[in-house]
Amino acid sequence: MSEEPEGDPEPTENISGGEAGGGPSGFEPAADPATRAEAVVDRLGERYWRKAYGGQAAFECLVRTVLSQNTSDKASQPAHDALMERYGPGGPEWADDLAASVAAATQDDLAETIASAGLYNRKSETLIRLAARVLDEYGGADAFDRFVTEESPGTVREVLLDMKGVGPKTADCVLLFSGGRGGVFPVDTHVHRIARRMGLAPADADHEAVRAALERDVPAEKCGFGHTAMIQFGREFCSARKPACTDDPDACPLADHCDQVGVYPETGDVVDPAEAPEADTTAD
Structure with a gap:
């Protein structure tokens, strides 16, 4: 069986935050946004949910x-749901602690359980290794949860990034969705593309440079919402190959805030912002 993901279309709604945790953010759009990035997030707030995580x-x-x-x-x-059904509370492999259950799993069984997520051999190996480290260093999932929610964000991020298989986006998602930390703006492929295309970050910025630019220019209480809403905007309007503006200049709700770096509506051509000949490497 192939490990490659099948390229399933994204769902209508962004479910990356899951159903648990968070609530209404309480913030309102600024009357006079301090930066263009804040203005973009506020505009997204008029179209999507404003939620704290x-x-x-x-x-x-x-x-x-x-x-x-x-x-x-x-x-x-579905892979997450299947894993929780088998290794979570009440499941046949439950060991009174999710980290203990996953650490004790055989890789073949875990890989079969999470197969729908693709790359299941690599991911099952990563999950077993991470579970063993959480058990060894914290004694279990509950103590690890306290570490993530109570320790300083910088310390938590440093520890997470030291875990093999955990990159910046994964670490930041844990800080956001579990720790509820303000000022954390995880950067996935959608955010990376949109921020550079709009001119909110340098055209040649890597993921970490985009994160730094957005966390600098978006108020802390709006970063989490900005992450999830920008993903949704990327799915609906600012796709990688055919952004809405290539069909209709007025189709994009953020057109007045966008530099269209690498997007050429007159010809329909779309390139990575870093490859745009006129790209400016200094964002506003």
Whole structure:
């Protein structure tokens, strides 16, 4: 059986935050946004939900985010549900702690359980290794959750990035969806593309540089919502190959804030912002 994801289309709604945790954000759009990035997030708030995040169990959030790597929510969500049904509370492999259950799993069984997420051999190996480390260093999922929610964000991020198989986006998602930390703006492929295309970050910025630009220019309480809403905007309007503006200049609700770096509506051509000949490497 192939490990490659099947390229499932994204769901209508962004479910990357899951159903648990978070609530209404309480912020209102600024009368006079301090930066263009804040103005973009406020405009997204007129179209999508404004939600605060936090409250997910940290190890389960880490599992969910690993499963989402290199695939869609539509593919990773069933894998998460199957894993929880088998290794979570009440499941046949439950060991009184999710980290203990996953650490004790055989790789073949875990890989079969999460197969819908794609790359299941690599992901099952990663999850077992992460579970063993959480058990060894924290004693279990509950203590790991306390570490993520109570320790300083910088320390938590440093520790997460030291875990093999955890990259910046995964670490930031755990900080956001579990820790509920303000000022954390995870950067996935949608956010990376849109921020550079709009001119909110340098055209040649890598994911970490985009994150730094957005966390600098978006108020802390709006970063989590900005992440999820920008993903939804990318799915609906600012896709990689055919953004809405290539069909109709007025079709994009953020047209007045966009530099269209690498997008040429007159010809329909679309290139990575870093490859645009006129790209400016200094964002506003």
